[in-house]
Amino acid sequence: MVRRIHHVNFIVRDLDAAVALYERVLGMPVTRRDELPERGARAARFRVGESWIVLVQPTRPDGVPARYLAEHGEGFFLLSLETTSLDDALDALGAQMADGPSRRGADNWRVQDLRRERTFGAQLQFCVEERPLRS
């Protein structure tokens, strides 16, 4: 059902500083930047093989990213797994695993968060791309 790691998100306080470091680690320029006002974040991402590594900086204190940063500090935020259908993935797993309804992610991504208290401490998410990826 899950076909690939779609993206891995890391929360950072200073996006530009983190981008500079990741450009050196990955040996490539940042691929794309996104403003995500409805999520309370801005993001920068790198295409690494078939996956994205996404750096996320909170932009307002009441958003999920800011609350996660306040609670956990910088570092891993979530692992997003590409599936063919959010509904089928949730049906197979049980609806009680869903953390709220599906929502729009960056770009054309639609994501479904899973309840972190049921996934051994790691925030997991399913993801589908709703139309062909712009690049």
Next chain:
Amino acid sequence: MVRRIHHVNFIVRDLDAAVALYERVLGMPVTRRDELPERGARAARFRVGESWIVLVQPTRPDGVPARYLAEHGEGFFLLSLETTSLDDALDALGAQMADGPSRRGADNWRVQDLRRERTFGAQLQFCVEERPLRS
């Protein structure tokens, strides 16, 4: 330089319980299990596209995984990035980014940890496969 996400590791307290959950999330049986006595851990992994998702349970209290679990709780442990050469990757980044010398990982993997205090809270690692992967 970095070609793909080679593996993502998550620390768990109860490997069998976590494997059962991840089998349902990923829609596949666990691909492989490894005993890593020199690391103080046992692991189970899933092949997801071109990457591995690895669950790691500490097996002795003085190992790095156990200390990480004690400090951070269950959840994300590290992101391992496949590169063509550990030496070249470190040369490009600066040797002061290395957290110790390279070491053997599971299977035929050789890994080089980076210093977490320099990577915005996320433990990053470079990885090469030293001979063709057994499957």
